[in-house]
Amino acid sequence: MKNNQKIYDVAIVGGGVTGCNIARELSRYSLKTVLIDKNAEVGFGTTKSNSGIIHAGHHNTPATLKGRLVVRGNQLFDQLCRELNFGFSRIGELVVARTPEDLPVLERLKEQGKSKGVPGLEIWDKNRLLHEEPNLSHNLLGALWAPTAGVINPYEFVFALIESAIENGVELKVESPVQKIGQEEGHLVVQTPTEKIHSRFVLNAAGIFADQVARMAGLDDFTIYPRKGEEYMLDKRLKGLVRHLIFPVPLKTTKGILIIPTFDGTIMVGPTAQDVGDRHDIATSYEGSHQVFDFVRQICPSINERDTITEFAGLRAVSDTDDFIIGPTKVKGFINVAGIQSPGLTSAPSIAEYVLEILRQEGLKLHERKNFKSHVAGPPRFALQSLKEQGERIGKDSRFAKVVCRCELVTEAEIHDAIDHGARTLDGIKFRSRAGMGRCQGGFCTSRCMGILSERLKIPYDRVTKRGGDSWMVQKMKDESSC
Amino acid sequence: MLGRMEEKYDVVIVGGGPAGLGAALGARDAGAEKILIVDREPEAGGILLQCIHSGFGLHYFKEELTGPEYAQRFIEKVIDQDVDVIPEAYISGVVTDSEGSKRVRVMHEKRGLHTIDCQSVVLAMGCRERTRGAIQIPGTRPSGVLTAGLAQKFVNMLGYLPGKRVAILGSGDIGLIMARRLVLEGCEVVGVYEIMPYSNGLTRNVVQCLEDFNIPLHLSTTVAQIHGRDRLEKITVAPVDKNLKPDMKRAKDVVCDTLLLSIGLIPENELSQGLGIRLDPVTSGPVVSSTLETSLPGMFACGNVLHVHDLVDFVTREALLAGRFAGEWAQGVRRPTDNIRLVPGENVRYCVPHTLSPGRDHMISMRCKEPMKPCKIKIGDLMEKKLRFVVPAEMIMMRLHPDLLDRFHGDSVRVDITPVEAVKP
Numbered sequence: 059m060k061n062n063q064k065i066y067d068v069a070i071v072g073g074g075v076t077g078c079n080i081a082r083e084l085s086r087y088s089l090k091t092v093l094i095d096k097n098a099e100v101g102f103g104t105t106k107s108n109s110g111i112i113h114a115g116h117h118n119t120p121a122t123l124k125g126r127l128v129v130r131g132n133q134l135f136d137q138l139c140r141e142l143n144f145g146f147s148r149i150g151e152l153v154v155a156r157t158p159e160d161l162p163v164l165e166r167l168k169e170q171g172k173s174k175g176v177p178g179l180e181i182w183d184k185n186r187l188l189h190e191e192p193n194l195s196h197n198l199l200g201a202l203w204a205p206t207a208g209v210i211n212p213y214e215f216v217f218a219l220i221e222s223a224i225e226n227g228v229e230l231k232v233e234s235p236v237q238k239i240g241q242e243e244g245h246l247v248v249q250t251p252t253e254k255i256h257s258r259f260v261l262n263a264a265g266i267f268a269d270q271v272a273r274m275a276g277l278d279d280f281t282i283y284p285r286k287g288e289e290y291m292l293d294k295r296l297k298g299l300v301r302h303l304i305f306p307v308p309l310k311t312t313k314g315i316l317i318i319p320t321f322d323g324t325i326m327v328g329p330t331a332q333d334v335g336d337r338h339d340i341a342t343s344y345e346g347s348h349q350v351f352d353f354v355r356q357i358c359p360s361i362n363e364r365d366t367i368t369e370f371a372g373l374r375a376v377s378d379t380d381d382f383i384i385g386p387t388k389v390k391g392f393i394n395v396a397g398i399q400s401p402g403l404t405s406a407p408s409i410a411e412y413v414l415e416i417l418r419q420e421g422l423k424l425h426e427r428k429n430f431k432s433h434v435a436g437p438p439r440f441a442l443q444s445l446k447e448q449g450e451r452i453g454k455d456s457r458f459a460k461v462v463c464r465c466e467l468v469t470e471a472e473i474h475d476a477i478d479h480g481a482r483t484l485d486g487i488k489f490r491s492r493a494g495m496g497r498c499q500g501g502f503c504t505s506r507c508m509g510i511l512s513e514r515l516k517i518p519y520d521r522v523t524k525r526g527g528d529s530w531m532v533q534k535m536k537d538e539s540s541c
Numbered sequence: 542m543l544g545r546m547e548e549k550y551d552v553v554i555v556g557g558g559p560a561g562l563g564a565a566l567g568a569r570d571a572g573a574e575k576i577l578i579v580d581r582e583p584e585a586g587g588i589l590l591q592c593i594h595s596g597f598g599l600h601y602f603k604e605e606l607t608g609p610e611y612a613q614r615f616i617e618k619v620i621d622q623d624v625d626v627i628p629e630a631y632i633s634g635v636v637t638d639s640e641g642s643k644r645v646r647v648m649h650e651k652r653g654l655h656t657i658d659c660q661s662v663v664l665a666m667g668c669r670e671r672t673r674g675a676i677q678i679p680g681t682r683p684s685g686v687l688t689a690g691l692a693q694k695f696v697n698m699l700g701y702l703p704g705k706r707v708a709i710l711g712s713g714d715i716g717l718i719m720a721r722r723l724v725l726e727g728c729e730v731v732g733v734y735e736i737m738p739y740s741n742g743l744t745r746n747v748v749q750c751l752e753d754f755n756i757p758l759h760l761s762t763t764v765a766q767i768h769g770r771d772r773l774e775k776i777t778v779a780p781v782d783k784n785l786k787p788d789m790k791r792a793k794d795v796v797c798d799t800l801l802l803s804i805g806l807i808p809e810n811e812l813s814q815g816l817g818i819r820l821d822p823v824t825s826g827p828v829v830s831s832t833l834e835t836s837l838p839g840m841f842a843c844g845n846v847l848h849v850h851d852l853v854d855f856v857t858r859e860a861l862l863a864g865r866f867a868g869e870w871a872q873g874v875r876r877p878t879d880n881i882r883l884v885p886g887e888n889v890r891y892c893v894p895h896t897l898s899p900g901r902d903h904m905i906s907m908r909c910k911e912p913m914k915p916c917k918i919k920i921g922d923l924m925e926k927k928l929r930f931v932v933p934a935e936m937i938m939m940r941l942h943p944d945l946l947d948r949f950h951g952d953s954v955r956v957d958i959t960p961v962e963a964v965k966p
Contacts, residue, residue: 291674295814338770340681340682341679341680341681341766341767341768342677342679342680343679344679344765346679347677347679363677366674366675366677367672367674367675368672368673368674369674369677369679370682445646445654448654449653449654452648452653452654453653456650456651456653457650459631459648459649459650459652459653459654460629460631460648460650461581461631461648464581464631464811465811467633498669498670498672499672499673499674500672500691501669501670501672501688501690501691502669504687504691505691505694505695505698505699519699519701520701523684523771524683524684524771525684525771526771527770527771528770528771528772529683529684529771529772530684530772531684531703532695532699532701532702532703532704533701533702533703533704533705534701534702535696535700535701535702535726536726536727
């Protein structure tokens, strides 16, 4: 190794919600930290297809690590939201009973939650349930009410985390798939197609690929089994159909198919749970669609697949222990943060705390940074502002008067803001600003967003991508002069 | 005048496409003095500006024009008639006060949030394309799956190709036009897949855009799966059964890097819905009276925001009427409320307008549910007309003379399209 070679204290592999939470937590300390992700932007793996639910914590038994981390994770969100300004709302959750056999399960969940310190759990009878949620089926028998559950905009959350981490000194390397992990003079070396990254600690937060990354380090003690979940997003005109998260009584493998009033005012239904062999299989299916709609109609009869505006699927990183795998390994400095499936999003902030404690025990000195900046402004969200606020915005920056996405009322200023805060692709703009998320699904704004990206990044249209890699949008026409 | 926007108008028109331009001229003919068109694009003309193919104006001008040529004729007339046009502006709301006059809120980069007082409003926002999400095509979400109209914008306005090997789902007119356009630009168009047993485009487009270029049209076939990680790699196509469900046993894969969707248009009524205007679930446009007035007094609608047209010439005709009534309204003319409902009957998907009044000239637009030939259209027992054929893709227009309804007693009249025996030679 050359003398001038930079050695990081911590290299995080994987920029999903787990990796980004750890990166931000580490940025509180005087450390050299780098986050490495294979995609064009952070959060483009499992995180972007997340259901966006902050669980109250009653679903998981305290016998598991995930069961212990989830409640603490939930509690950390108020503070995080104040600092990072992502969309978050504690709308509460209702686990509904469809059969008499479901009723004792509600009691059991309530007791399980109480034993873990989940506040405010109540059993509601049918009348109370239908009074609060009049559009649910009159065949339901009752529900468990969990007021601390909430919904979150998962992309805003990761983007705010990484922005805060970078602001406090963390380096981000995107489009850097890890190819090899080796050891050298008492530290680890992570090789990507363009460079070797030297680091004392390597955190394996590679999600669905975490077992493959572990194998690169010579570890072969766990396997990740991808479990696919399909989600269906419904038109905004259904806003208000349900006001709380609606869960069925949980099944063996999953929490079941849910009705989710998202933070952004749409209704989302899903996810399915299907074990798949292919780690790239994020295809939706006819079977998935039938399964989701047939199921949710039993709970909320007026939901119709014809109101779908888009559908997508994501892969849960299920480990062979069916629990989080977090801890040091035989390879010195290599720490797994793997098997992060539901409730991974909720637990991510407490996972970060947990990982820091492990790092401390493993000998990493954590000295608090004096000038840690905790605040991130968050996106402007023009559409959610009052007329008066909108007028003031426009007065200060006239680009707020130029509408780029008419379905979601996203203005040109917000597209620039997304690029200022790291968007490099159309999906990056979409997930930050909501341009293209509405019912026309980008029919109107795609060419406009491409124009702004092309101008800001100084690249021609044919180099603008949907989400990096080979996801090009257009090609050059035949060169006229060669005809 | 282009770029002028004042505080007070007689008529404000939302949208500067063919409907908006026509409505402005109609309002001027009716004697309205101050007229404003608010358009979100840098230039008026609407979607016509990207329709560089010919075939526009055959009915209205009796000559064949390109889209931009057709638009230009109206833009010149509108400027000539001293109508104000404000481009790159966006209407975020309309409030009606107790006297019925309206305040329109406009967002504009240079003017900020601007409020305009006016007497009447014409909604002419046009329509948008249906997307993949609306018909739930399963599979992955690569780039390369886009609406035909967006592809048209890439090719004709920005000078880029959407891809090289192209499949098209749906035989709507834009898809057919784009099939030909992309072949001319050197792309390979592998086929057009249509779920229905008949084309959804104009017959002339099937002939001139597909048959003349040897592009296969696969009827009763749909795209059942999308494959590809970053970019579209292939699609699975499958014939459909009677219930339009794909028969996966007879499915096959087609390699392509681009899938254009031409699967229908939806009137763009976000603004109308926000204002509480009553919509027709069949047309997805406002319910209108015989003066093309919506359920909100003084607010009129025309063109593709009212119901999707197939020919711009008919949009113009409707817009001139809506503009005329909006112009009259602004000058205080109030007509008696319609007292006859027009009810779609056998093989009629919809009729516009939704109501009629005696003593007035009416132009009725309608579409059939399924193809039929030969057939006759019956409007109650008032009128009957024989047609060689009807197809859902082609709008039917019928003129109802004022004296016909004068003899009418009742509160509704039914429209039916029924088969007639072919005349034997």
